[in-house]
Amino acid sequence: MKRQITKAGFEDADIEKYKDFFDSVNEAYKGYDEDVKDVEIILEESSKELFKSNQALKSEVVRAESEINIIVDTIEGVIFKTDLSGNFKYLNKACKDLLGISVEEALNKNYREFLVGINKDENLRLQNFFAEHHDDFVTLLKFFKPTGEKVWVQVRLVLTYDNDGIANGTIGTMTDVTQLKETEIELNLANKTKDEFLSTMSHEIRTPLNAVIGMSDILLMEKFLPEQLENLQVLKYSSEHLLALINDLLNLNKFKSNEVKLVEDDFNLSELIQNIQLHFKHTAINNNLSFETVLDSSIPSVLKGDSLKLSQVLKNLLSNAFKFTHKGGVTFEIELLSSTNDVTTIRFNVKDSGIGVSYDKQKDIFKSFVQASDNTSQLYGGSGLGLYISKELLNIQSTSLQLESTEGKGSKFWFDISLKNSDKIDAIKQNYISKTNPIDLKVLVAEDNQINALVLKKLFNKWKINYEIANNGQELLDLYNQKHFDLILMDLQMPILNGYDTTRYIRKMNDIRKSTIPIVALTAFSQSEVKEKTKRYKMNGYLSKPFNVNELHELLSFYSVRKQEVV
Template identity: 40%
Template sequence: MKKVKHNLIFKTVLTAIFSCLLFSCAIAQEPPTAFKDLDYYFSVARKNKNQNNIKSALEAIQKAADYAEKKEDEKGLIDCFHKYAFLYLELNNVPRSKFYWDRTRVLLKNIAYPYGSSESKYLEAIYLYLDKNNFQAEEKLSEAKQLSNDRNLLNRIVLTQANINFQKTNFLKASRFYNALVVNSDIYEKDYFTTQGYLGLAKINSFDNPEDCIKFGLEALPIAKKNGFINEMLEINTLVGKAYEDIKDYNTALIFNKNLIHLKDSLYGITASKASERTANDIHIEGLEQDVKTLLDKNLEQEASINRSESTNIVAFAILAIISLLAISLYRNNQIKIKTNNLLQKTNKELEIAKDEAVKAMEAKTNFLSTVSHELRTPLYAVTGLTNLLLEENPTENQKEHLKSLKFSGDYLLNFINDILQVNKIDAQKLETLQIEFSLRKTIKDVIDSLQQSAKSNNTKLNLVIDKKISRAHLGDPIKISQILINLIGNAIKFTKNGEVTVTINELKKVEDICTIYFEVKDTGIGISNELQENIFDSFEQGSIQINREYGGTGLGLTIVKNLLNLFGSTIHLESTKGVGSIFSFEIELVCKDKGASNTEDEYIPQEFIFEGLKLLIVEDNKINQVITKKMLSKKGMASDIANNGTEAIELAQNNTYDAILMDIHMPGISGVEATIEIRKFDSEIPIIALTAISLDDSVENFYAAGCDDIVTKPFKPDYFYQKIGENIFNKKIT
């Protein structure tokens, strides 16, 4: 009789489990929308979490979870579980945080909820960051950003990116993220993110710049006090107190240390921490008890049903026997799966370690090449700048010949450095295509004009055949299209002497406003044999050592072309016969903008400017570069002052009137980007031109976002340099 009773109970438990699964599936089919009342509980929890009142935050989320269950709001329940996970992280209880994260992952399998999926990826990134798997954490953050555009979540992601780069000691990148938080526009936690931004900048400067550490700390402290951010107040007082000690201001340091003791005694006692831990445990146990109670209730219902029907018992025995056999089979299969999974997890872990090592090696190579390329540009600026100045000072014929050779060598070295940096950026996935309005005809004509001199030196005729149907204006990336054409046409000219190079541009088709443009570069040069065509697009590959010695070059041009076309979703095609010539062709889709286009050829004509009487501020830490830039300005009748660093630049810009500022980006202390941000706070009109030996980590978008009006890359051609100064001073005054 006891055995029968045990069997009945076992059977009812299984039935209850199956019922629960069916109920969960039924809920997943029709996910209800979120209810406004949940926002209230989430707001309460958010405020208490930021004030380190984890107990009240947990209680608010418990009420939100009860409400979501009552309303059968599955998305709301996912949000509650995520917030449980975040709060347990605040208590340093990672296993319990992952317990709730796992529950959301199960629920998300049955429901389409992009925001919930994004938060799940974000949580996974935090776990990886805590385990110091920084590369994998950044990958998950990138995936999270693609799933949702919620401003609060994006700000939390930015904060985590800043902390990851701080952990990696990449302080330059970390400071950019912290600066972004300082000026955030979050509707829920604006003050919290602003405090975190200033606090992060204070931490970065705490290592070697105590004055700036104090400055940022004192910016953060009143915001933290106003909002009751206890943890941040503790950290700020600690950092600022230590910074005052570093500058030997011990009286002020003592004040902050006393504040620290007072905060610890009155606001951050052990009792409050234990109360939060107890509340967390109570809520966790209550959740588990609720799950058990649900199963027991269903068991009682099934047991009552069995007692009411003898015939049901007989059927139950039969089902139980079948289930028992299935259970044994499932158990054995499960054991096999466990062993297999353990083996797979071990293998995956080894693969992840190997991947991390490979990524670190790639990052080291990339950073090395980037650093070398950037560092070479600075002395190269001196070489090319001084050469141009000497050529303008009426040298003798012998001196002119030597200077022209020096200029040629400098230009050759600059092209080589540019190619290395371009390939390095492509390898590091730092390039993206722009979407701006431009004239394709003008872009192509500019490229052809710039290469005519090279064609004449090889006694080669350079032809352009362009389809009349091609629109006057397009939407796309003219810079990268120019780079592709310059490399292809430049290569064709280099390998074609006493011959002909023909560039053909046709519009193949037009569907609504999308045009498919065909580009072809045909030459009558040395050609490429079939066996060498397979590797011709590899880095540093020119076909043979003999070709490299005879014609020179880096062997990177076609690699750059291939990778730039990948950004457009296009491929390069090659037809070539040795001794006859080669044809390189590709297609690109562009947006046509006929309505806003001009009916005449859009031709670039350099403007003539009168520079006499202008006064500029040169911000440059390199002494040689200061001399060269100052002399170049004085040749056009312009006066100038020199700032040796960003701090001097801010002071001079405040106390003097200048027509423009030439801002170096990479300087000791505060960078050119940070100096520009500070200047824009009190002067929004003055033209600021970034002069930079641009590196891999540099982002042109960051320069413009900081307030730069234009960018000139060092080394630069004098005519281009003067043109940019004139455009930004005189054209800006006209507008």
């Protein structure tokens, strides 16, 4: 204070004069110095506390990071972070186990470096993800480790954002799904093998059925004794429904994928019921059971619907009724529920006095390969598919199968179905083959099965058709090069040269008249198996074996008329 007074130029008299003032200022300075010292002490103590807290926080962060890294590194899947270009900025140690690449090898490298030459489509999707900044992304990648081992990896990515909401990278996971993918591949291979087996079985079973159905058709076209008619009707009806059953068994998986479609056409209901009655007449007699059929006379005689599927349901229900009935009998009732100008609704009932179904089993018997008890198959036979197939056939016709049953007293199965009314007064009777008029046509047939060839020969002779039959595709080509024909019926599965290759040779012929001849596939394979392929090979149509004689006649008549128009 004295130094400041002297520096300011005060005289001694001034100092004495303002002594009290200078003393108070001096005291203020002393007090300020003490306050500064106190503040410095406080700041020093605070700094020490802050330093301790900071050290403790750093230690906690290190500990947390260590624990997180331990947790992350023990996770089986890969956790990673990339920038927006796909360069890895972080990976946990699981990448070594999953991909065979260490963290050091992968950091700051682009994901594309590890996917060279594979996953082209998925690489493109990944590039689009990084370029277009989608919010999230999931893909499946095939990856080869440096050892050559193949792994399937599911990758999930989500974008990360900075404080301004701008995308700045991604975080994601990689999961080993090799076992699941390999299982899927094995299942697909098994399904393919199963489909190939079913396809072959379908062909092999339909081939002899073609002869049975074809010969029954031919017998119905010929002269027969009146008492033989019923036997021929049963033969034809039974063989056709055996074919329908085989088709359903071979294509059982179609029910699960909704591939079974309705084929609606006009049919005579009383004729359908008569055929079913004839089919089970001998079963009832042989088992000493009564069989009563009651058809409501007020039901229109001709309706429109899928008569084959309807008939199979009824046949399955009646077959079960007779199978599980030892005394008494079976009643088959067809009742009119309602009728309008467009639709007729009918209830079909099948009642029996058989063993019945216990209440706790009534839901299960509608499942595939399930029967009422463990020994049902041993005692009564059957596969357990009848009711399941019936339920599914009715489901696609917008109705359901109902059951009332008491164990030991019998069962009643029924369903209500709405069928469209037909504008026809009567439908063609299916037991009689009406198509007997001649057809002016020269037909070349490729058919390696001698029984099928015999059926075709008999039909062609009845229709006065000029024909040649070849045993394989090569024989057909040799005949076709020598003679003129109006139509080719082409079996698809033949030795030496199959139907597809034979058709390809024909379509490439220089003679435009020969190369454009109508070619219709004639095969025992199902339509779904060959439809697209026959189109691809430029065939003009498809006729399934066993074929319907009327449909075959109409097909040949169509090309006969077309031939006349061309001429």
